[in-house]
Amino acid sequence: MTTVFKELPIITVSSDHNSEDFDCGEPARNVWLCNRALSNQRSDDTRTYVAAEGVEIFGFYALAVSSIVRDALPSSMRRNAPDPVSCVLLAQLGVDLRYQQHGIGRQLVLHAMAQAIRIAELAGCRLFAVSPSGQNLVPYYRRYGFVETQATPPLMTMHLQKVRATLAAVADTKAAHNRSDHR
Ligand SMILES: CC(C)(COP(=O)(O)OP(=O)(O)OC[C@H]1O[C@@H](n2cnc3c(N)ncnc32)[C@H](O)[C@@H]1OP(=O)(O)O)[C@@H](O)C(=O)NCCC(=O)NCCS
Numbered sequence: 264m265t266t267v268f269k270e271l272p273i274i275t276v277s278s279d280h281n282s283e284d285f286d287c288g289e290p291a292r293n294v295w296l297c298n299r300a301l302s303n304q305r306s307d308d309t310r311t312y313v314a315a316e317g318v319e320i321f322g323f324y325a326l327a328v329s330s331i332v333r334d335a336l337p338s339s340m341r342r343n344a345p346d347p348v349s350c351v352l353l354a355q356l357g358v359d360l361r362y363q364q365h366g367i368g369r370q371l372v373l374h375a376m377a378q379a380i381r382i383a384e385l386a387g388c389r390l391f392a393v394s395p396s397g398q399n400l401v402p403y404y405r406r407y408g409f410v411e412t413q414a415t416p417p418l419m420t421m422h423l424q425k426v427r428a429t430l431a432a433v434a435d436t437k438a439a440h441n442r443s444d445h446r
Pocket residue numbers: 264265287288289292355356357358359362363364365366367368369370394395396399400401402403
């Protein structure tokens with residue numbers, strides 16, 4: 264794993280943040296952050312969270328509520344599932360080019376997972392999903408436990424129960440790390 268940059272506060276995006284200077288290397292994603300994040304927030308279509316210090320955005324992600332056609336899921340996920348199956352969608356993810364490869368993407372994905380659990384606890388929801396932009400992101404998301412589906416456009420997903428287990432494992436590792444630091 265690359266060296267972690269630092270634990271940044273992750274908060275809801277606001278008009279105080281400087282989204283214009285953010286560049287994750289994908290123009291469409293940068294434009295989305297600049298032009299859509301706040302308006303989508305007002306219309307309740309997505310919620311966007313930024314890893315930021317003051318006005319500077321290091322990275323961001325957006326969540327939406329969605330669903331997946333049951334037949335597109337791997338057979339183990341189809342069992343006893345309604346059609347369609349509800350999901351929390353990681354709709355956007357980006358880290359500024361200057362700060363990539365330092366663990367900020369991981370901090371954002373783990374934060375998104377924790378938010379997905381909160382949503383599921385309030386409203387009930389079965390899956391966490393992401394649409395990997397291009398095949399090159401598939402290995403990145405596999406590392407978190409996402410699996411590919413047959414959905415079009417491509418979608419990867421994981422059970423929220425598995426998300427809970429992942430977050431618990433991360434918390435255990437962190438606690439063990441803190442204990443060894445205090446010895
Ligand atoms: C994908 C992205 C969010 C990752 O953010 P990041 O902060 O660089 O990621 P992290 O530092 O947490 O993780 C880095 C690890 O992921 C791996 N990784 C990064 N991009 C990868 C890719 N496309 N495929 C496979 N692994 C990848 C790195 O090799 C590194 O591995 P290591 O831990 O073994 O060293 C960032 O590269 C980005 O913003 N890309 C452009 C926008 C984009 O593609 N967004 C995703 C849309 S679905």
